[in-house]
Amino acid sequence: MTPHETYLQDRLDQYNFYHFIRLTENVQTKGIAEYVPTQQGVLAAIKRLDLKGHRVLDIGCRDGLYSFEAEKAGASEIIGIDNCISNAAVEVLIPELNSKVQMHEQNLFDLTERTYGKFDTIIFAGVLYHLRYPFWALKLLRDLLSDRGQMILETGVMLNDNQYPLLFCPTEDESPYEATSVTFFNPKALRDTLATLGLQVTHIELLNHPDLLEREPTLGLKDRVKRFLGRTPDRIIDRLTLTCRVGEPTSSSETRQYWDGTHELE
Template identity: 30%
Template sequence: MNGDSDLRARIDALGPWFHNLRLNGVQTAPDHFLGDYPSFKWQGFQHVVPADMTGMTVLDIGCNAGFYALEAARRGADRVVAIDSDPRYLAQARLAAEVAGARVQFHQMSVYDVADLAERFDFVIFMGVLYHLRHPLLALDLIHDHVAGDRMLFQSMQRGSDRVAAQQADYDFDDWSPFQGPDVPLFYFLEHSYAGDPTNWFVPNRAGIEAMLRSAGFRILEHPEREVYLCGV
C-alpha cells in the first residue's frame, strides 16, 4: 500500500468516527450527518481560546477523536492531557496525534475519576459530554474542585427556551413560580433514546445549564454560541 491508502485503511479500521479530522488530507468522517463537525462549530467560538497557549497545561475531558486536544497542542500548550472512557475513541485520538506529530497524553478514564489526575490545569475543555452523563452536577463539581485551575471551555446540547428568568435567592414553600414557565432552569430527562443515542440522559434549557454551572462554582465569562461557554473558576 502507498501512504495514503495505508492511512485510509487505519482510519476505516477505527470507524465510525464522530470527529471529522483531516489526517494528512484524509478525512475521517466526510459524510458526517452534522457536516464538517466539529470544525464548522469551532469557527464560531475559537476566538475565546488563547491563540498562543505556550506555558499552559490543558485537560480535554471526553476527548473523543481528539479535535480540541490537538488544537491545544497546535497552539503551543506545554502539556495536553486527554481522557475518554471509550477505548475506540482513544484509539482514534492516538492515531490522529501520531499523524499530526502532536504531544498529547491519553488516559482511559471517566469524568468521575478526574481527581485521580492529582493536577490542576490552566485550561479545561469539557465539550459535548454533560448530557451523556447520569450524574451531570456531580461531574461539574468534581471538575471544579479537582482539575479546573483557571478557565473551562464548556458545551452542552440545549433544547427548550433560550430565555432566562430571573431567580430569587429563596422562595416560600407554597410559591410555584420557580417551577412554571419555559424560562426557568430545566433539565429534560430522557428515559430511552434521543437521536438514536441511549446515552443522551439530561438535556437542559439555557437557564438550566447556566444555573448548574454557577451552582458548581463556575463564573460565565463569555457565551460565544448558544451552547458554548467560557467559564472562570
Template identity: 40%
Template sequence: MTNDMPEPPSHLTFYHTVEFAPGRRTAGWPVIVPIVEMISDAMGRLDFRGRRVLDIGCRDGALAFQAERLGAAAVIGIDVDLPAENIAFLSLALRSKARFERHNLYGLKPESFGLFDIVLLPGVLYHLRYPFWGLRLVRDLLVDGGTLLVETATFADANALPLLLCPTGADSPYEPTSCTFFNIKGFTETARSLGFAVVDQRSLMNLPPYDSAASGPLPIDRTVFTCTRDHRLDDAKLMDYWDGQVDMPGLPPWTALPR
C-alpha cells in the same frame, strides 16, 4: 502532517472528521461537524499558549489536537470509552504529543493529573445523569482564573426560570444516554453556584423558544459556554452543605434537629 500517511485501517470508525494528511480526512459523523466548528471557534477566542489543558470526553481527540495546535504546553484527553486505535492513528499522523487515557470524569481528582488552566467539556454534560456532581468535580481541577469551556445540548425556552429538562428512555430528544438538557439560564446559574462565571455563550441554531401550546419535537439547540473559575463566587458554607457536611455551626436550624 505528511502526504505519505496511509489511510486509517478499514475497521476503524471515526466520530471526528480530522484532517490527517493534506486534503485527507477521517470519515467522521457529518452531523457533528458544525458543532465541532462552533467549539473550535470558541477555543480560538481563548489564549492556549503555554497552558495545561484537559479535554474530558475527548473521543477521537479532535479538540485535544486543536488545543495543541493553538499552542497548549500540555494536553491530556480522557474518555470513559477511549477509541485507542483511532487516537493512535491520529496522534501519529499529527505528530501529537497529547496524552490520552481511558478515564471516567467521575473519577477525576486534582491528584489524577494535576490542575489545569483550561478544561474542555464538550458534548458530555447532556450525557451525565449526575451533572451537578460532574461540574463540581471539574471545578476542583481548575486553577483560580482558569477557563472551563462547556459545549452541550440546551433546551431552548424563554429563560424565565433556571430549568433542567431531564427526560429518560424514549422521552429523550436524542437517545436514552442523553438525559440532561439545561436551558441557558439553568446552566448559567448552576455554573455560578459552583464557582464559575459564564463570560460568553453562543448557540448554534438560536431556535425559537419552547411553546407549550405547540406540538412537535422539543427545541434542542447546542450551546457553547465559556466560564471562568472564580473563587470569589464560592460560598464555602453552602458548598459544604451541598457536599453533605451538615455538622457545622451557622447552618439553617433544621440541621440541628435530632436525627
C-alpha cells in the same frame, strides 16, 4: 497521493471516526458530517482563548479533534479522556501527527486532583447532557481548574421557559436524542449553576436559535393547544457553547458548606 499517503489512508479506512481530522493535504479521517456544526462552536472557542503554556484536559476526547487543536494553539500538555477510547487516535493519529497528546480510557467521575493534577483549561464538549449526575460533574470540574482556569462547555440545552432556571431530565424512552441523553439544562439554569460554583460565563451562543437566549420562545398553535389542555408543550432542544473563567461564587460560604459538608442548626 504519495505512497505514504496511500498507506496512511488504507490504515484509516480500518477504523470508524467521529471527527474529521486532516493529517496531510490529501488525507483526513472520515468523520460524521452531522456532528460538524456543533464542533464548529467549540473550535471557535478554542481560537478565542489563549492556551499558550496551558495544561488542558479534554473530556470525551474521542478521536482528539479538540486536543489536537489545543496543541496547535500552544498548550504545553494535553490529556484526553473518554469512556470509550479511540484506538485509531492512539494507534495512528497521535504517532502520525507527532503529537504529545495523551489519551486515557477513563470515566469523568473517576477524576480527582490526584489523578493528573489541576488544569488551566478544560474542554467539556458533548458530554454534560449524557450525565445523570450533572451537578456533581460540574463541581468536580471546577475543583480541577487552577486559579487562572477556564472552561469550554458544549451541550444540548432545553429552550422552553428560560425565564426560570430549569432542568429537563427525561428517562431513556423520553429523551429527545437517544437513551444516554438524559440531562438538559435550560440556558439560565446552566449559567446560574456555574455561577454558584464560581465559574463566570464570558461567552455564550446557541447553534440554531441564537435569538432565544434571553427570552422564552413563542409557542406555536399546537403547543398553545397542549398547554390549554394541561399538557406539556413540545420541548425545544438546541446546542449551546459557552466559555467560563474561575471567579468568585455567587453562592454564600454558608450555603456551600451546607452542600459540601456539615452544618449546625441554630
